[in-house]
Amino acid sequence: xxxxxxxxxxxxxxxxxxxxxxxxxxxxxxxxxxxxxxxxxxxxxxxxxxxxxxxxxxxxxxxxxxxxxxxxxxxxxxxxxxxxxxxxxxxxxxxxxxxxxxxxxxxxxxxxxxxxxxxxxxxxxxxxxxxxxxxxxxxxxxxxxxxxxxxxxxxxxxxxxxxxxxxxxxxxxxxxx
Numbered sequence: 001x002x003x004x005x006x007x008x009x010x011x012x013x014x015x016x017x018x019x020x021x022x023x024x025x026x027x028x029x030x031x032x033x034x035x036x037x038x039x040x041x042x043x044x045x046x047x048x049x050x051x052x053x054x055x056x057x058x059x060x061x062x063x064x065x066x067x068x069x070x071x072x073x074x075x076x077x078x079x080x081x082x083x084x085x086x087x088x089x090x091x092x093x094x095x096x097x098x099x100x101x102x103x104x105x106x107x108x109x110x111x112x113x114x115x116x117x118x119x120x121x122x123x124x125x126x127x128x129x130x131x132x133x134x135x136x137x138x139x140x141x142x143x144x145x146x147x148x149x150x151x152x153x154x155x156x157x158x159x160x161x162x163x164x165x166x167x168x169x170x171x172x173x174x175x176x177x
Contacts, residue, residue, distance in 0.1 A: 030062055032044055046093075060103065065078040
């Protein structure tokens, strides 16, 4: 059985490096389905603002692909300069209620039905059947060479760090290697 001090601890502030959260309640990433044409919408901003107003300490925007080919669906958001104004609007709305914002950076690997890929097949650690994309005509992935995987990951992170730095409003801290 939980004692009162444990319960009260959940409502106490928490410090994670240079970020202090007002309590220990975090909304994790869950695909909101509120992205249009790969960009944040007012509906997404309002959704996260309501969560912040409700008292959450940190809310997480779902599915920010690190590359256009890293999207599960062609409509998903991917990190590029055009998303910054919408994410800044969202972050400002969340901060106005005393909460912090974060984003789930991701890459779908082979699990995609994104018909707008720049390559013919999605990149993945190995060639594998893409059951999810079968009906979209994306049958299997293309295996990445080890060195190309490493350089691709580092190049993508370096590029996206610049986007994240532009969105620097207290919710995105510097990458550390």
